[in-house]
Amino acid sequence: MFLRKIIAIFFFITILLLIYLLKPSLMFNKEGGIKEFGYTEEKSIITIFIAIPIIAILCYLIVLSFEIVYT
DSSP states (O other): OHHHHHHHHHHHHHHHHHHHHHOOTTTBOTTSOBOOBSSSTTSBSSOHHHHHHHHHHHHHHHHHHHHHHHO
16 A cells, blocks of 8 residues: 555656656746646646646556556
């Protein structure tokens, strides 16, 4: 159970690091700053602050499903 959490945290940090390094235009503006939440061209519905909890939950569920399938 402890190993599951460690793997999920490592997976989560790796994905966040990739997002930060790639800086997708969906979450970051042209200057590299984080977009605000909104519906206009300069804003985004999916900001990094909304994506972080979703990514964390998905990482944990993926690690949990692998553990269930392969043990």
